[in-house]
Amino acid sequence: MNLSRFKEKAIEGVFFLNGLLVVFVLLGIFWLLIVTAIPAFREIRLTEFFLNHVWNPTSYVQSSYGIISLLVSTLMVTVGALCIAIPLGIGTAAYLSDLASPRVREIVKPIIEILAGIPSVVIGFLGIVLVGPFIAKVFGLYNGLNAINGAVLLAVMALPTIVSLSEDALKSVPSSYEHASLALGATRWQTLIKVKIPAALSGIIAASMLGMGRAIGETMTVLMATGCSPAMPRGFLDSIQTMTATIAIELGEVAYNTTHYYALFGVGLTLFVITFFINMASDIILDKHQKMAR
Amino acid sequence: MNGKKIKEFLGFAMLRVCVGVVGFILLIILYDIFSKGAGKISLEFLFSMPRKGMTEGGILPAIIGTIIVTVITAILAVPLGMGCAIYLNEYARNNKMTRLIRMSIRNLSGVPSIVYGLFGVVFFVQFMRLGTCVLSSGLTLGLMTLPWTITASEEALKNVPRSYRDGSLALGASKWQTIRTNVLPYAIPGMLTGTILGLARAAGETAPILFTGAAFYLPFLPKSLFDQFMALPYHLYVMSTQHHAIVKVRPIAYGTALVLITLIFLMNLSAIIFRYQLRKRRME
């Protein structure tokens, strides 16, 4: 009797350790990033890293490790992507939850899933061969590798996340809200706009934030399609270089354990912290939404 | 009255346009890749090695490399993912530790893929001295896939009705016995389906393998875990940017893209068919 109780406890212990492993992995990544980034800051002043807008570690004159231009590039292309993906995403989610017949849903949902499954390198490739030249033609440029290209491609990547989570949020609005609104004489459209979407708003915001996290963290798409110009961008038609692309470009050419190497980990740590906060924020918002829905 | 109806008509039309745009986007993507890549697909392309500075020949090493690294990813991510899901769904109480684990899972799924690559370089390549090889890349991808396998497995476990567990416990079975005989057999199909979907995404990732093991050109197939390897997503990247004759090899790049998305599509399809088959079998 005691032996089998012991066995039960042991088995539970094994599974518990398994669960704990996940926490260790997250902490491990964070800790390793910090430990590998810290040596950089013996040579680079924190103010230079976060406030200087010139990133030029291999400069002829004076090595410079400022990430502002990279940060601005990342944010530019992310905001551009969200401007496209959020309206499209919410519209599609609203369609799926309110307008689509079950048969149409059977077609549209797989479309979203297939879109989600397309790898970032394929999207980046299409940015070079298809979208870039198109953008060049539309805007009268000679070269289509710029921030707009990146924004369009990242919108495609963030769309499936925003659609599925927004749809979940809309579906979880209690049907009593909808019935009450219709009973009061509102049309389905008015119900959607004035009742359902506001009720689902925190879920939709959480979905958008997760889409934003996805766009910020994207590497291959921006590496291939935005022209990689580390200067502070003057506009959306400029070539840009995001933080993720910078790491991808330069990690291959640094000797291990040099200031440049550590500085790249500093950029990675910054990315980690940004996406961490976005995730926490969307968690809090989602939590509030679920509490309201009950 | 008319004003409201017109607004509704326009509003719903806008929604239809949104869906149309999304569908159109997918259509363009698939059409472009299929139309320009299909011409390249042949037995030679799929089964032979690249020749003449990769301007001719096939992409066999990239296909094999992707398969091998995905298998390693599965070996790490599937058992650990299932185990964590079992803990969360069957054993965990609603306490701080459980919330911490769930928060970690959500955050891990949001970490950028290049950051996993950084972790892989420091931890697997350097600290564990595995060097740049298919094992390092597989382990890095495995960590990245963990949140997906956990989430998918948990969904499958949640779908098993509580009555299955309660009935077994009422008959005097222990908790583990219950899980083993009354829960897992019904959950595993769903778990595997979800994990295959997660693995399909891992197969398409480039950033984690960039610096942990992927190679531009190897004249041989990897014969050991400690060899470097070619991979379809990395091959597409170099064929479209770094290659010394990128216009000449553009058809090869399209062919690689087509093979990659077909592979991912087949993995997704097989997961769905698998789940359908097992559900059918259980009904009988």
Place this chain on the structure above:
Amino acid sequence: MKRCLRILLIAGALCASAGHAHAQKMIQIKGSDTLINMVQRLAEVYMQKNPGKVIAVTGGGSGTGVAALINGKCDIANASRLMKDKEIAQAHEGGIDPKRIVVAIDGLCVVANVNNRVNQLTVDEVGKIFRGEIVNWRDIGGADMPITLYGRQSNSGTYEFLKEVVLKGDFSPRTKSMNGNAQIIEAIKQDVSGIGYVGVGYVKGESLNVINIASRPGGEYTSPLNLSAVRGGTYPITRPLNQYINGQAAGDIRDFILFELSGEGQRIIEEEGFFSLPDEYAGFNRQNIGAK
């Protein structure tokens, strides 16, 4: 379902058993994008003549190759520039002793679109353009349009070489960083306002405007396609294409390098569009090629 688990387990066991085998023995060559075309061709011919020998050639830029040599991850680093003192010191710290072999000569080409009427510049003007100090083609005799700069990323030896020898300063941060010589060429072919720099082996067969360069205003403008100008040194942006190895060349590495320096190897190099070695390098190379 049980079958699937069994298949996974067998696959896992196979991988694990394969892990016992040692990593494939081969010559690992990494580095310069300028050299990669040429060295890959040399490796292919060499492997055909010597079955059983395996050479893997990958790119990533001279910086990547040098970093790989310093980290002990490759046997030969292709470099279209010289190793910096800092890098040599780092190598020594890690127990690596870099030795240089010169395999070919390159006349670095400054290229523009065929529809651009500007086809001669001084070295000084080239420097000013790429530093971002001259921003419009009309300032150097061309049409009124802003200059679009196409360059390489900082891992490129060509990038470093141009920076050290011509710019003596930093590249304009507005330069679009391309991933390789071929990408630069493709971009310039489509951009009439573009200017870029590539190794001479890459302009072969392309419809490009290869700009003639003079070393000083009023001097003679020479073309990098002119063998005697490059070999003789009158073309101002000439450079040796190097391979760095760890210690003196020995064994298989030595054998391959001797092949590259042989008559047949040098002929292949010329077929690829670069220039074979003038005799003065023979003595230099011999110091670093050890005895059998």
